[in-house]
Amino acid sequence: MIKSIENLGAWVLDVLDQTGRTSLMLLEAIWEILQPPYRFYPIVRQMYFIGARSLTLIIFSGITIGMVLGLQFYNILQRFGSVDLLGSGVALGVIRELGPVMTALMVVGRAGSSITAELGIMRITEQVDALECMAVSPDKFLIAPKVVAGILSVPLLTMVFDFVALYGGYFVGVIMFGVAPGSYMNGMIDAIEMPDVRLGLVKSLIFGGLVTLIACSRGFYIHLTRAGSQGAEGVSSATTDAVVLSSIGVLFADFLIGALMK
């Protein structure tokens, strides 16, 4: 019994420790990015890695999810004779919820995991120490470009996801089941209002920062965890942790933002 309480206490302390470290990392990254010299190329390079190289995955998953959504909504709406609402349903579902959440989850799987692995390997092979010894701030050189690129890339990817998902819904509703194109498009345009777009944008901005920050933190601070002394296996386990934590973080943040901005 006492052992269980001890373990719970240790776990809570560990979670608080990690949350504190990650928050400090965010503050230091923001502080460092505001200090001269200002370098944009590292951010562009990270945007290429997080954004451009995730594009195929985002397009494929966007179309697929749009088609699934179109199919399910069509089946439900058909029972009530309201297939004219298909465009509204798909658009609201994609822009308010699925677009930002699915895009963030795809970025977690593709870019988040490799960010953790990259930083974890850099840490255990003394590359981070080497940067420190060259008086180059790892926060400015490694962390800040990744976090800024995440904050900028995820909203852009979300726009792409939304666009192709809406087209996926259109394909199923209009081309496969014969819903009138005007009805689908007008329903979509009528249903979407500025607060819906704003909600989607805010979510994607926050998710972008959140997933890159968690990925950076798990890799960068790997030496402070048990994984840090386990070499390649440790990097692998830190990567898994980062993906799990980021995914849970995205889903929980989705609920919080949805509740606060309803």
Added chain:
Amino acid sequence: MTPDNPNAITIRDLVVDYGPRRILHSVNLDIPLGQIMVIMGQSGAGKSTLLRCILGLKKPSSGSIHMLGTDIATATRKEIYDVRKHIGVAFQGGALFSSMTVAENIQLPLREHTNLDDKTIEIMTRIKLDMVDMLPAEHLMPAELSGGMTKRAALARAIIMDPKLLFFDEPSSGLDPSTAAELDQLIITLKNSMGMTIVVVTHELDSIFKIADHIAVVHQGNILETGTPQQITASTNPEIQGLLNRKPRENIVDADAHLRRLTGGF
């Protein structure tokens, strides 16, 4: 480092704890200016921890480390960064950035700390690469280098800013005797030609007596003795003699107690 202080680094009463374990016990050490100081000792003696403290990578529990006029133990991050602009470090595994070519690795400190144009940076890089005999490898990636080439590339990066102090962590470990000897010669050349103060952490005896002006022997977190190679060789300390004569550590074991420990008293 003042006119009345001939030391590049002065360490006083340095204590380092990792949790409940004491790694360094009140270490005192003076590293003279413009000389090669070798910190030697067995594996686990505390050499690397001492180096990490000097470099500001590990905060000591107490004590002071004065390097280039700054107490690294109590300095702010900015003050430590200011000192680090005047030092170079060649890590044991090289610590080259795997996503950059050898040349890009070497150029990094110049690009971060100077406003030199690309052409000048390229010329300076080639000069340093030539010094370490690595010019043909400038466009290679770190993964394409051999162990010796990696160490030489790391050395070129460490000296690109013409540092006042140069640190080596196990420079000849994992190298064949001939490559290790070349690296030793390079260290001596750097001291003679550039007047650098060089600190080498190693346990390779062949290298130690070839390059050292001064030696500090670390044993179980203490500095056992410091002196010239001749003084260390003449030491009567049994631990030092054991190290120099490559004698295995003596483990005097109470057989009964040892058996109880192994079996948990079963």
